[in-house]
Amino acid sequence: MSYRVGQVLFVVLNKKMQVYPMMIIEEIVKRTLQGEEVNYVLQGGSDSSTTILLSAVDGEIFESADEATYVLTTRATAQIERLVDIAVEKANEWYNTQQSQETPEVMSLPQETDTIKVTLPDGTVANLKTA
Numbered sequence: 001m002s003y004r005v006g007q008v009l010f011v012v013l014n015k016k017m018q019v020y021p022m023m024i025i026e027e028i029v030k031r032t033l034q035g036e037e038v039n040y041v042l043q044g045g046s047d048s049s050t051t052i053l054l055s056a057v058d059g060e061i062f063e064s065a066d067e068a069t070y071v072l073t074t075r076a077t078a079q080i081e082r083l084v085d086i087a088v089e090k091a092n093e094w095y096n097t098q099q100s101q102e103t104p105e106v107m108s109l110p111q112e113t114d115t116i117k118v119t120l121p122d123g124t125v126a127n128l129k130t131a
Contacts, residue, residue, distance in 0.1 A: 003040055010068040013059040019068055020044065
C-alpha cells in the first residue's frame with residue numbers, strides 16, 4: 001500500500017476496541033540489493049514525540065473513517081445476525097416451535113433526512129430530524 005506524508009489513517013487497535021487516528025509524518029525508503037522497502041512513521045495523538053512505524057502497528061489500517069465505519073458495521077451486523085440465528089435455532093429446539101427470522105414487513109432504518117416522531121413521557125409529541 002502506498003501512502004503520502006500528511007495523510008491520516010484510521011487504525012482499529014487489536015488490543016482495544018477503539019478506532020485511533022494516526023498521521024503519516026515520514027516515509028522511509030530503504031534500497032538494498034534485494035530490492036526496495038518502504039515504511040512509514042506515524043504520529044499517534046497530538047504529541048509529536050509519540051511515533052510508531054506502520055509495520056509495528058498492532059491493528060487494522062483504514063485510509064478513511066468511512067472505510068473503517070463500513071467494515072466495522074458490516075462485521076457487527078454479521079455477528080448480530082449469527083447471534084439471532086442461534087437464538088432462533090435454540091427456540092425451535094427448546095420450545096418445539098418454528099420461529100422465523102423474517103419479519104412480516106421489511107424494516108428499514110431512517111434515512112439521513114427523515115423525521116422521527118417520538119412521544120415523550122408527558123404525552124408531548126416531538127419531531128426528531130436524523131442527520
